Amino acid sequence: MKFKIINEIFIEAINNVNRALSNKTPMPILKSVKIDLTNEGINLTASDSNITIKQFIPTFINDKQIIFVEEEGSSAIPGKLLQEVLRKANDEFVELTMIEDKLVHINFKNAVFTLNCLDVKEYPNINLISSNQPIIVDSKKLSEIIRQTVISIATSESRPILTGINFKVQDNILYCIATDSYRLSEKIFKFDNEITDINIVVPGKSLLELEKLIQSKPGEIKIHLSNNIISFEMDNLIFQSRLLDGTYPETSRLIPKEFGLTLGFNRHELIDIVDRVSLLSKEGATNIIKFDVYEDKTIISLESTEIGKVVEEVHPLSQEGSLLRIGFNAKYLLDALRILDDNIVKIMFTGEVRPFIVKTKDESITQLILPVRIE
Amino acid sequence: MKKKVKIIFHIDMNAFFISCELINHPELKNKPLAIAGRAAIYNKGVVVTASYEARKFGVKAAMPVFMARKLCPKLIFISSNMDLYQEYSQKFIDFLLSYTPLVEKASIDEAYLDVTELCINQHPLELAKELQTKLLNEYHLPTSIGIATTKFLAKMASNMKKPLGITVLRNKAIKKLLWPLKIDKMHGIGKKTAPKLLEKGINTIGDLVKAENKTALTQILGNQYSYFYHLALGYGDNVVTPNKENDYKSIGNSTTFIDNIIVEEMARYELEKLTTRVVSRLTKSNYLTKTISVQIKYQNFLSQSKSKTLDRYVASYYEILTIVYDLFELLWNRKPIRLLGVSCSQLIEKENYYQQISIFDYENYLEDEKVIKLIHQINRKYGKQTIKKGLRLKK
Numbered sequence: 147m148k149f150k151i152i153n154e155i156f157i158e159a160i161n162n163v164n165r166a167l168s169n170k171t172p173m174p175i176l177k178s179v180k181i182d183l184t185n186e187g188i189n190l191t192a193s194d195s196n197i198t199i200k201q202f203i204p205t206f207i208n209d210k211q212i213i214f215v216e217e218e219g220s221s222a223i224p225g226k227l228l229q230e231v232l233r234k235a236n237d238e239f240v241e242l243t244m245i246e247d248k249l250v251h252i253n254f255k256n257a258v259f260t261l262n263c264l265d266v267k268e269y270p271n272i273n274l275i276s277s278n279q280p281i282i283v284d285s286k287k288l289s290e291i292i293r294q295t296v297i298s299i300a301t302s303e304s305r306p307i308l309t310g311i312n313f314k315v316q317d318n319i320l321y322c323i324a325t326d327s328y329r330l331s332e333k334i335f336k337f338d339n340e341i342t343d344i345n346i347v348v349p350g351k352s353l354l355e356l357e358k359l360i361q362s363k364p365g366e367i368k369i370h371l372s373n374n375i376i377s378f379e380m381d382n383l384i385f386q387s388r389l390l391d392g393t394y395p396e397t398s399r400l401i402p403k404e405f406g407l408t409l410g411f412n413r414h415e416l417i418d419i420v421d422r423v424s425l426l427s428k429e430g431a432t433n434i435i436k437f438d439v440y441e442d443k444t445i446i447s448l449e450s451t452e453i454g455k456v457v458e459e460v461h462p463l464s465q466e467g468s469l470l471r472i473g474f475n476a477k478y479l480l481d482a483l484r485i486l487d488d489n490i491v492k493i494m495f496t497g498e499v500r501p502f503i504v505k506t507k508d509e510s511i512t513q514l515i516l517p518v519r520i521e
Numbered sequence: 522m523k524k525k526v527k528i529i530f531h532i533d534m535n536a537f538f539i540s541c542e543l544i545n546h547p548e549l550k551n552k553p554l555a556i557a558g559r560a561a562i563y564n565k566g567v568v569v570t571a572s573y574e575a576r577k578f579g580v581k582a583a584m585p586v587f588m589a590r591k592l593c594p595k596l597i598f599i600s601s602n603m604d605l606y607q608e609y610s611q612k613f614i615d616f617l618l619s620y621t622p623l624v625e626k627a628s629i630d631e632a633y634l635d636v637t638e639l640c641i642n643q644h645p646l647e648l649a650k651e652l653q654t655k656l657l658n659e660y661h662l663p664t665s666i667g668i669a670t671t672k673f674l675a676k677m678a679s680n681m682k683k684p685l686g687i688t689v690l691r692n693k694a695i696k697k698l699l700w701p702l703k704i705d706k707m708h709g710i711g712k713k714t715a716p717k718l719l720e721k722g723i724n725t726i727g728d729l730v731k732a733e734n735k736t737a738l739t740q741i742l743g744n745q746y747s748y749f750y751h752l753a754l755g756y757g758d759n760v761v762t763p764n765k766e767n768d769y770k771s772i773g774n775s776t777t778f779i780d781n782i783i784v785e786e787m788a789r790y791e792l793e794k795l796t797t798r799v800v801s802r803l804t805k806s807n808y809l810t811k812t813i814s815v816q817i818k819y820q821n822f823l824s825q826s827k828s829k830t831l832d833r834y835v836a837s838y839y840e841i842l843t844i845v846y847d848l849f850e851l852l853w854n855r856k857p858i859r860l861l862g863v864s865c866s867q868l869i870e871k872e873n874y875y876q877q878i879s880i881f882d883y884e885n886y887l888e889d890e891k892v893i894k895l896i897h898q899i900n901r902k903y904g905k906q907t908i909k910k911g912l913r914l915k916k
Binding site: 304395475501519 | 832870872873875876877878879880881883886887889890893894897901
């Protein structure tokens with residue numbers, strides 16, 4: 147295998163596929179990026195066996211030659227190292243030459259790097275799934291769906307299913323739900339076309355990586371599904387992830403429909419206040435703020451016997467319903483406020499020990515938070 | 522701002538473990554007693570502490586049991602009962618706290634008090650006499666009290682007259698009372714350092730401040746030199762940190778076995794006992810824990826431990842015991858066990874902990890809602906904490 151390529155394009159593709167690499171892998175070969183070179187172009191593959199990312203770089207883009215192929219072939223090159231070398235390269239082109247499947251020369255300007263490689267024949271055969279009727283979503287929309295729900299996934303492995311996001315399609319409506327059991331995010335998206343019902347759980351970690359990948363790539367995404375795999379296909383790029391096994395808890399009846407008290411706030415102002423008040427919180431269980439709602443004001447406070455206390459008075463933009471005193475984890479509210487977009491945010495309470503929700507005028511997104519017992 | 526001179530008490534309980542035992546066994550009063558481990562019946566182990574009657578025979582702490590027996594054949598051995606001592610230690614602290622919040626527990630049998638404010642209306646000597654008398658008459662705990670301007674001086678003073686002494690160490694009197702003392706009597710100078718100092722001719726605390734000793738002292742004490750130098754001159758820490766006793770990083774208990782444990786049931790039985798002790802200490806000090814550890818020391822002194830961190834705080838005996846058993850199962854290599862330990866870390870005060878309700882259990886709390894609403898309404902009207910839920914009331 148031997149080729150020369152425009153470095154800027156090569157490194158971008160390597161950056162993309164390298165998101166799948168992990169330091170903790172049972173198979174050493176999976177620390178490598180697989181390069182398959184033909185006269186049509188390069189196929190790059192990286193995988194940690196849960197996530198697989200594949201990108202194709204065509205030889206020509208808009209009649210401009212990107213790759214100069216001298217000898218077709220395949221190789222497996224240490225991924226992180228290749229990325230570092232390319233990042234430091236100070237030339238428009240880099241040239242890669244494989245020596246007997248064991249060494250690769252990377253040449254640019256006056257430098258030659260020689261890296262040891264594992265035999266590409268050891269690289270596992272990773273099946274990429276494909277279906278005839280993929281679900282089609284706009285990449286910007288998908289990015290928004292992930293961003294607004296992924297905050298609520300569980301970080302501890304005590305209930306593994308909760309580390310994922312539940313995607314459920316029913317009557318052409320997609321419900322995306324994430325919960326760590328103390329808060330919940332739900333995003334609803336209506337398809338214009340006919341979609342078969344599905345109910346799957348995608349690992350949150352995979353979706354976080356996917357989101358970074360598609361963030362700045364406008365366009366259409368084709369979603370393919372098989373029994374235990376989901377695949378997202380864009381121009382020349384495929385992101386595939388294993389699904390989580392198990393049944394996602396039923397949460398549809400959790401989100402309250404009627405509220406005893408609704409408060410309206412300026413979102414940015416509320417972020418500032420909550421951020422300021424939680425200054426006195428220690429990481430963990432003392433990050434509890436209290437909302438004391440009076441007729442003419444709301445007192446937001448935090449008290450820790452070890453550190454001290456803080457009290458801040460706020461005047462909601464609107465208020466409707468009966469007075470209340472409630473405590474909850476400040477981080478949950480901050481996370482929720484930060485991923486919403488509108489200027490005005492409504493907090494809707496149902497009771498002292500019941501879930502409350504945070505909403506904007508965008509009806510498609512609901513953030514639900516469970517309080518703590520403070521009495 | 523003018524720096525105010527503080528009045529610090531150091532209260533030391535005399536032969537504290539013995540006093541605790543005498544409360545339960547008054548018939549042993551005025552007899553030579555020694556506290557040692559359970560191994561004492563086999564003539565093994567060392568003396569933890571001895572009563573004043575036994576000390577007259579030369580029985581001392583850390584002395585091997587057989588040697589103590591030799592010195593005082595009539596010596597009565599009592600096996601140590603840490604739970605009991607902890608209990609009285611807490612009573613002692615609680616009593617002091619009823620006078621001032623500025624109480625710092627220095628160890629199980631001693632505490633520092635900042636009585637500067639209290640002594641505006643009462644003479645320090647009078648106050649000390651009152652504390653000492655009450656502790657003796659109401660709690661049967663004899664004490665020695667040192668009165669001075671720093672913690673170090675107070676500690677040195679309480680040591681000067683035992684038992685039941687009250688000693689005032691004025692800064693003016695340092696030269697006369699403190700400096701003649703032998704260097705190994707200085708709090709902070711350990712058994713390893715003292716001989717080195719004596720070898721260099723530094724025999725008394727007074728020698729510490731002599732300029733000609735500076736080189737030798739710096740060599741032995743290193744960067745600690747200036748610290749001890751200032752202590753000897755009467756400058757030192759005079760800040761009594763009240764919540765120090767609550768500042769546990771972890772709570773743990775361990776037991777060393779006379780005969781190594783080889784049977785699993787036996788190990789489980791001991792783990793159960795240890796867990797009971799740890800959980801009772803946890804509950805008493807109003808803590809919840811997140812990390813639970815088990816330690817095993819084998820015959821060859823190889824020590825291993827394993828721990829588990831939960832995603833929430835607990836204090837329930839059964840919950841903790843289950844984890845202890847699981848950890849033990851994972852850790853034990855089936856070799857004879859010399860020591861077992863159970864400990865809890867990542868502690869949080871109950872007061873700072875609020876139970877997080879989850880989407881799976883919030884319905885269990887709904888019946889409380891009316892009560893909670895009422896509590897909030899009353900407290901709002903009549904002031905914070907007018908009423909509380911019964912469970913949260915402190916004894």
